[in-house]
Amino acid sequence: MEKLTGLITANYSTKYPSVLSESRPVASMPYLGRYRVIDFALSNMVNCGIRTVGLIMPYNYRSLIDHVGSGRDWDLNRKKGGLFILPGSAFGTSRTGSRFLLRDLEHNKVFLERSKSDLVVISSASFVYNMDYSEVVDAHRKSGADVTVITKTATKKDVDVTGFNVDGTRVKGVKHGVVFGDTAFIDCFVVGREFLLQMLEWYKATDYLDLFEAMAGDYGRVNVQSYDYKGYVAAIFNKDAYFESNMDLLDPQTTEELFPKGRTIRTKAHDNAPAKFETGSRVTNSRVSGSCRIYGSVSNSILGRSVIVESGATVNNSIVMQSCVIKAGARVENAIVDRNNVVPAGTELRGTPDALLIKEKAAE
Amino acid sequence: MSKKECIAMLLAGGQGSRLGVLTKDVAKPAVSFGGKYRIIDFALSNCANSGIDTVGVLTQYRPYLLHSYLGTGGAWNLDESDGGVSILPPYATQTGGAWYAGTADAVTQNIGFIEQNDPEYVLILSGDQLYSMDYQAMLENHKRHEADLTVAVMPVPWEEASRFGIITQDEDERIVKFTEKPNKPDSNLASMGIYIFNAKLLVDTLNADAVDNTSEHDFGNDIIPKLLADGKRLYTYEYNGFWRDVGTISSYHETSMDLLGANPDFDLFDVKAPIMSNASTRPPAYVGANGSIDDCLVGNGCRIYGKAVHSILSTDSFVGERAIVEDSVLLPGASVKAGAHVVRAILGENSIVEEDVVLGSVDQTRDTAVIGNDVVVGKGEE
Numbered sequence: 139m140e141k142l143t144g145l146i147t148a149n150y151s152t153k154y155p156s157v158l159s160e161s162r163p164v165a166s167m168p169y170l171g172r173y174r175v176i177d178f179a180l181s182n183m184v185n186c187g188i189r190t191v192g193l194i195m196p197y198n199y200r201s202l203i204d205h206v207g208s209g210r211d212w213d214l215n216r217k218k219g220g221l222f223i224l225p226g227s228a229f230g231t232s233r234t235g236s237r238f239l240l241r242d243l244e245h246n247k248v249f250l251e252r253s254k255s256d257l258v259v260i261s262s263a264s265f266v267y268n269m270d271y272s273e274v275v276d277a278h279r280k281s282g283a284d285v286t287v288i289t290k291t292a293t294k295k296d297v298d299v300t301g302f303n304v305d306g307t308r309v310k311g312v313k314h315g316v317v318f319g320d321t322a323f324i325d326c327f328v329v330g331r332e333f334l335l336q337m338l339e340w341y342k343a344t345d346y347l348d349l350f351e352a353m354a355g356d357y358g359r360v361n362v363q364s365y366d367y368k369g370y371v372a373a374i375f376n377k378d379a380y381f382e383s384n385m386d387l388l389d390p391q392t393t394e395e396l397f398p399k400g401r402t403i404r405t406k407a408h409d410n411a412p413a414k415f416e417t418g419s420r421v422t423n424s425r426v427s428g429s430c431r432i433y434g435s436v437s438n439s440i441l442g443r444s445v446i447v448e449s450g451a452t453v454n455n456s457i458v459m460q461s462c463v464i465k466a467g468a469r470v471e472n473a474i475v476d477r478n479n480v481v482p483a484g485t486e487l488r489g490t491p492d493a494l495l496i497k498e499k500a501a502e
Numbered sequence: 503m504s505k506k507e508c509i510a511m512l513l514a515g516g517q518g519s520r521l522g523v524l525t526k527d528v529a530k531p532a533v534s535f536g537g538k539y540r541i542i543d544f545a546l547s548n549c550a551n552s553g554i555d556t557v558g559v560l561t562q563y564r565p566y567l568l569h570s571y572l573g574t575g576g577a578w579n580l581d582e583s584d585g586g587v588s589i590l591p592p593y594a595t596q597t598g599g600a601w602y603a604g605t606a607d608a609v610t611q612n613i614g615f616i617e618q619n620d621p622e623y624v625l626i627l628s629g630d631q632l633y634s635m636d637y638q639a640m641l642e643n644h645k646r647h648e649a650d651l652t653v654a655v656m657p658v659p660w661e662e663a664s665r666f667g668i669i670t671q672d673e674d675e676r677i678v679k680f681t682e683k684p685n686k687p688d689s690n691l692a693s694m695g696i697y698i699f700n701a702k703l704l705v706d707t708l709n710a711d712a713v714d715n716t717s718e719h720d721f722g723n724d725i726i727p728k729l730l731a732d733g734k735r736l737y738t739y740e741y742n743g744f745w746r747d748v749g750t751i752s753s754y755h756e757t758s759m760d761l762l763g764a765n766p767d768f769d770l771f772d773v774k775a776p777i778m779s780n781a782s783t784r785p786p787a788y789v790g791a792n793g794s795i796d797d798c799l800v801g802n803g804c805r806i807y808g809k810a811v812h813s814i815l816s817t818d819s820f821v822g823e824r825a826i827v828e829d830s831v832l833l834p835g836a837s838v839k840a841g842a843h844v845v846r847a848i849l850g851e852n853s854i855v856e857e858d859v860v861l862g863s864v865d866q867t868r869d870t871a872v873i874g875n876d877v878v879v880g881k882g883e884e
Contacts, residue, residue, distance in 0.1 A: 171786040172802070210576065211783075387785070390805070397785045407577070409778045411770035412537035412802075412816075413787055415795040422793060427786040428538075428802055429771065440786070 142275065143255040143331065144183035144191035145246075148176060148202060148263040149226030150237050154376045157498035158476060163196035164374055165263035166205055168459050168477070170387050171427035171442045174205050175374050176263045177405045179326075183259060184212045185401050186271035190219035192249045194226045194242050205406050212404050222249055237262035237300075237325050238349040244338050255331055262325035266383055267371040268396050268403060271328075274365045278328040281307075283363035287327040287350075290371050292316040298375035299323065300350065302364060309362035312350045321364055323350070324371050370395040381474060381494055384440050384457050388423055410443055418449060427460075434464065442477070451481075455491065461502075478502050506585065506621040508641055508698070510554050511609050512545055514629030515562030515602050520750045523874030524850060529561065531629035532568040533754075534833045534851060536761055536770060536777075537799040537816045540571060541748065542629045543779045546578040546587075551775040552637035554625065556585035558615045560608045562592055562601060577780035590615060604719035605695075610708040616701060624704050626697040626721065632757060632768065633745035634775050635696070640739045644698045650734040651703070653677065653726070654696035656741045666692035667722045669738060677736035680726050691738065693722065694745060703734070744768040755848060755870040758814050758831045762797050770799070782834075784817055792823060801834070808838070819849075822857070830862065833875070850875035857881070 148165035158167065165176040183191050191214055195202060208214075209221030224246045227239065238260065243250075250258065257278065259271055269288070278286040287309060289302060296316055300323040303311035316322045329337075337360075341352040353360060370392050372383030386392045397403060410428030415421060419432040426432065429444040434451035442460035447453055451464040456473045464470055465483040472489035476499040481487055489495030518530025525533060531542035542559075549557050557580060561568055575587030590612045592601050602608035609616075609626065616624055623644065625637055635654070644652040655669050663684070670679035670689040680693070699707075707725060711717050717724040730736055744767045748754040760767045770777060784803030789795060793806040800806070803818035808825035815821065819832035822840035830844050835852035838844050842855045847862035853873045855861055859881055862871035873879055 173785075388788070390788070393785065393788065402783055403785075404783050407781070407783070409776040411777070412799040412814075414771070415798050415800060416764065417797045419795065421789045421795060423789070423791045425786040425788050426800065431771070 141255055141257060142186070142188045142271075143250075143253040143258050144188040145194070145243075145249070145258055145260045146176070146179050146183070146191060146263055147194045147226075147237055147239070147242060147260065149194050149196045149239065149242050150262060150264060151196065151198075152375055156377050157496055158377060158380070158474065161198075161499055162201045163198055163263075165196065166201040167374060167380065168442060169266065169374075170384055171425055171440050172408075173403060173405045175266060176202065176205065177403050178266050178268065179261045179263045180206070180209075180212045180214075181401075181403045182267075182269055182271055182326075183261070184214065184404065186259075186275070188259060188271075189214065189216060190222070190253065190255070192222040192224045192246060194224045194246060196226055207406065211406050224249055237264060239345075240338070240341055240347055240349055240352055241345040243334075243349065244342065244345050247335065247338060250331060250335055253331055257328055258331050258334055259326065259328050260334075261327075264374050265324050265326070265371060266374060266396070267324065267367070267369060268398065268401055269367055269369060270401065271326075274367075275328055277365050278363070281363050283361045284333050285327055285329045285360065285362045286365050287362060288324050288367050289321045289364040290324050290367050292318055292320040292322040294318060296322070296373060296375070296379070299373050300325070300348075302362075304364055307364050307366075309364055310357050312354060312357075324367060324373075377474065377494065377496060381457060385438070385455075387425065387440070388438065408443060419447075434466075448483075459499075473497060476500070506556050506619050508554060508623040508625055508637075509556040509558065509585075509616070509619050509621045510549050510625040510627055510637075511612070511616075512542075512549075512557055512559045512627045512629050513605055513608060514542055514559050514568060515608060516628075516630055517563040518630060518749070521748075521754060522751055523872055523877075524751070524754070524848070525564070526874055527564060528567045528875075529564045532564075532571055533748075534816055535632070535748070535754075536758070537801040537814050538781050538834075539777060539779045541632065542568070542571075543578070543777055544632050544634070545627050545629050546575075546580065547776065547778045548633070548635050548637060549627075550578045550580055550778060552635075554637055555580060555582045556588075556619055556621075558588045558590045558612060559629065560590045560602065560612060562608075565589075565591060571780050573780060578778045585619070588615065604724075605721045606708060606711055606717075606725050607719035609704075610712050610719065613705055613708060616705060621701050624699045624701050626695075626699065628695050628747070630749075631694070631745065631747050633694075633741070634743060634768070634772065634777075635741055636775075637698075640696075641698055643739045644737065647675065647737040648735065649698075649737040650700050651726070651729055651736045652698045652739050653736065654694040654741050655691040655738045656694055656745055657690050658692045660687070660690050663687035663690045663692065667695075667726075669693055671738050675738050675740075677730060677738060680722075680730055680736075682722055691740070693726075694741065695722070695747075697721065698739075703729075751848065751870055751872055755831065755846070758848075759812070759829065761799060761814065762812055782817060787815075790823070793821075808840070828864075836873075845871075847871035847873065849873045850877060852876050854878045859883075 214221040301316040413430040420435040427443045433449040434447040448466040450467040468481040473495040478500040514531040518525040574581040787804040790807035801817035808821040817834040820837040836849035839857040841858040845862040
């Protein structure tokens, strides 16, 4: 019998309007050239042996369906179990601290009722990390907790991350936003399947709330334990955090933590050629994806698939997404350039380190 | 099972012994090539790009990596419930079993696969050639000529013609003569070892060949001369693109280098007929602050801190600080540690060249240096 079922709540859009998020939910934000943010939640589940995953969809689901398809790239196209595309409520949520909207869980109760697993691993699709969930599942079973939340000691202020008030590992309360040293929730928890169904009954009347908000008065009677994760974690709630966490992956140590051998972050496969670095190109401290062609200069940047940097063009401190062309002599600096943009010859796209320039997705 | 117009039989059992240590553990079609591919990707992608959705892959030598790489065929869009990729290794029957004794024998032993699919035409392919061809165009040609057999041919330099099976044709492209490796070639059209047979004729001919004690059971040596002697309608299909059989270390090295330069002979970036592969998912390549790359193909997962010139750096390969890699091919996972210098070399999968080791020579008259898969080259061992 399969012991674990996975559930991913992707019905979340960032509350900070940005041209990057206009066309897509956070779950399908392109990440590090070739990935999407959802890849981490999906891969973490699959890599710990979960083979039944429910995916609660956002209303603007086109890009997400395009990406996950039948789930094949995550081994989730299965005769038994596999990927279940589940409906999310209209407009989902973009509220602070609300990635586990009760309404969305309640609407998909059937998925939980039909499951034969004793435990459910539930995750949002807004965090980037690579964790072996079997550790936390073991801890959950050993401690006898009702709910085990995965947490990380906050290293900076973040108003969008949920924090927990804890006594040792016992969760006593929940709050919006964290500051340095707080116990930050990384939006993933383990819960007994039947206990979860029980909680959905309890909180039926307040289904507009987040599960952990609804529990506010119950942290005394419900045994919620925190499990501290030590590895690299990035929360993708706004454009600056998005930019910063991409840039974190220019550090070899961080890369090792996020992409260790043996725990692959899987993503939709494309048939790209290797990247081609032409004579005269100059690339330093950068990541370059498949099918890129580099003739010019690239530094401190991340290039998505099939980006062309022409001769004499420079890209510095920027994220350039799939299929963009930086024409001869053009200059891109401190910018996030979304898909399919052509930066004309001799022109500039320049922000400052404190005010990144964001260029919206262009037509194909 | 619905009737298929044309199925492919892909010969992938070859040992490729002239590739030396590169084929010590893997069959030649499974040898890594071009930064992220394996040699068999080219034939499989041609099938998929030509709309041929039923492919029997005949394997024999060192099949494990090849079999796991093929999987369900999904990587080449060939996971069809009615067709797709079928792996056909030698098998035993009530009367015993035998290795594939020749190219024709391999297909003879799998006549059952042809009969099960009951196609009009059978396309015979090699799993160890690099080229991009539209088999559908070749099939149209075959039908137009009402041919019994069509052989794909390409013009080769006259001075090299005696290395190939040479075909002489009349003005209607009908084959009048076929000579294996002629001393004095009277044509420069070489057979590429790619054939389209009328299925019934193929089955009948192979059955007759199987009981012929004088036959070596080879398409080039036995089957084609036999059909020609019988007066069958044999035609050519001329191909004029990039085609290589990377049979030796030096041709492997040369062909790899042909992928580089500003206008390479073979375009891996062709979006109309993409080369598909069952590649591992790794993060984009990283180039360090002191990295320098000039005219290289670089796969995902690479970490380049040193200098790479005119080389192929396959998936997950590593070039350390102060290291130099020139005119070389690093196969997946190969590492060139700090300060090492690698010139005109092929480094096997997951091989390691330790710090400050110097390997290979710029001297073009010397052989390409080759390091086998998983081999570690330490100081003093070069």
